Amino acid sequence: MDYRVAFVVAALLLGTTSVWVLLASRNARPRDKRTDGSRQSAWTQVDVRYAVVALLFLAFDMEMIYMFPWAVAYRQVGIVCCDSGRWPRVRLEARRLRSMTVTLANAALAMALLVGGAAWAAIVDHVMRSGVKGGSLQLADRVRTFLSLLFAPDPGHQRIDRVLFRGAAPVAITAVGLGAIVVPIGDSTAALPGPQLAVGIFFYLVVLDVMAVALFMAGWGANARPGTEAAFLAGAQLVSYLIPLGFAVTGAVMAAESLSATTLVLHQRVPFGLWQPLGLAIYLVAAMGQTYRPPVDLPVGGDVDVRVEYRGAARRLLDGSLYAVWFLAASMGVLLFLGGWRGPWLPGQIWFVLKTTLLLIMMAWLGVRFRRLTMAQLIRGAWLVLIPASIFNVILVGILMMLAS
Amino acid sequence: MNGTLSPPVEWLLFVVLSTVAIGGTFRMLRTMSMVRSGFSLMASFCAIGGLFLLLSADLLASMQIMMYVAGMLVMVLFMVMVSPDPGGSMMGIAPPEETGPADEYVCPMHPDVRSREPGQCPKCGMALQPAPEHHAHGSASHVKDHGQSAVQHGHMSSGMEMDMAMTHEFTRIAAVTGFIVALGLLGAIAFAPWPAPAPIPALDSARTIGTELLGRYMIAFEGAAVLILLGMVGAVIFARRA
Secondary structure, eight states: OOOHHHHHHHHHHHHHHHHHHHHHTTTOOOOSSOOOOTTHHHHHTSOTHHHHHHHHHHHHHHHHHHHHHHHHHHHHHTTTTOOTTOSOOOOOOOOOOOSHHHHHHHHHHHHHHHHHHHHHHHHHHHHHHHHHHTOOOOHHHHHHHHHHHHTOOOOOOTTOOHHHHHHHHHHHHHHHHHHHTTOOOSTTTTTSHHHHOTTHHHHHHHHHHHHHHHHHHHHHHHTSHHHHHHHHHHHHHHHHHHHHHHHHHHHHHHHHTOOOHHHHHHTOSSOHHHHOHHHHHHHHHHHHHHTTOTTSOGGGSSSSOTTTTOOHHHHHHHHHHHHHHHHHHHHHHHHHHSOTTOOSSSOHHHHHHHHHHHHHHHHHHHHHHSOOOOHHHHHHIIIIIIHHHHHHHHHHHHHHHHHHO | OOSSSOHHHHHHHHHHHHHHHHHHHHHHHHOSOHHHHHHHHHHHHHHHHHHHHHTTOHHHHHHHHHHHHHHHHHHHHHHHHHOSOTTOHHHHHSOOOOOOOOSOEEOSSOTTOEESSOOBOTTTOOBOEEOHHHHHTSSOHHHHHHHHHHHHTTSOTTOOOOOTTOOOHHHHHHHHHHHHHHHHHHHHHHHSOOOOOOOOOOSOHHHHHHHHHHTTTHHHHHHHHHHHHHHHHHHHHHHHHO
């Protein structure tokens, strides 16, 4: 395994974004201690069951840790462990490349996916919103506003928690950039160390966890009521949607016997989404919850928003990281369920972009079509519908695999 | 180690990660803000995950980071929900109180235990505190305010002073114990017969662990599953009652 990629990407992103945020937000006068009581009204409204759901989430989180090794070994050992090697194992040993050039190439690919993916996701989002709602495109205007705001100073206010407030954007960008190192976009990139990482998919889920932490840091660090409420909502999304996401992914992992993104794709002569449509559907909904897309965008939508106190560079970085994590989720969906870059006639990269765009459009359409869910609705929906359905999906996949033998 | 990094880089990463790991815990102890201390601890655990990565334990590293990121975030949420002062402003502003000799001392846990002299509670062994009515006559009025704000938050309904310094007799015992244990561990590190460097482990650690879990360690695996299930059932029962 080559972890140099991860360290290179982390160092680059964390360094540059921190410097950027610090430079661009020189106007703010930070203060360590918080003294205003406006926050308190936020936590008194939280239902006591929130705590229980959070505890349940931790239990399921632990369960998932056992789940993935089991899913990888399922085909080999079956339901009860007896004769291993009953199944002819597909041997897919792509070339392992180990050199500094390869590390840098992987890091560069991750950066390109981060920046290009965020831009592409933003464009798709904008086109879908304005197209469906009948507005005009005005892409040029949007780009100009974006650029002009990029270096706008942060007005700040006196009560922010400096460390958390400044740290949120670098943490978010670094998390998404690290997630992007495991994404292969074609045959030529499939042999890179990141896509071959033996824990690739798990790594991606960890990254989504960290994204929630970044949003919590942003909301809490702002030390204002809307931000704090939104921070709680970000926590609610995490405890609701990560579990169905993990279980939906488990189906694909069982079929491919691997957590590596490249191996997953190479196993999909028939895309997993065709015989695991339930898994794909759950993945899409849960991924929207974990990447804060409408209609499940409570922490970043409307008046209650973790970014409400942010201006300038930090705001743009948070916006960009949200688009980037959305793109990352869509591309992971393609790798897990739609056969990745594989497809007839066209080159792999084109197929990858087409499929990813398809998923982005589907998710964006859901956002335009449905009204924003409340916190109670989203927790209820996740725990009463998505999680049981995703566990059912795991059992279903297991039975199908048994029958296919 | 995993052999793909050159030794100087490996050492550099090791030093950086262990500095973050130790610095994070130190920061956690130093800050008054519960949210900050939670995030510091999270950073510390993530750095330990990075150390696992240096040892080629990629699955373990991912688990470590995932569990502690999610766990610490939930812990922070809980602290914010139940604490009257999650941001640490009250504890940060009020200095530790210098109290003169009081007339009467009382146990913080057992209000009926009263004594003319400072000492320990015969029931629980905690250090006796100056009784509140005498304290209120003292010069430091802001301490009284502090006590009242605690009463408002419903945590100190009996109207006693909180032991903000958090120092009592046990800390000394704890410090000595910690020191002895640390010495023992250092001695163990220094004198243990370390095995020769193992060969680089199998590349797909998830498969290895999965096969082992369903084979040799089946009992432990199922035991953990039952325990987690019990936790879930317990939480749901608690929720229904609430």
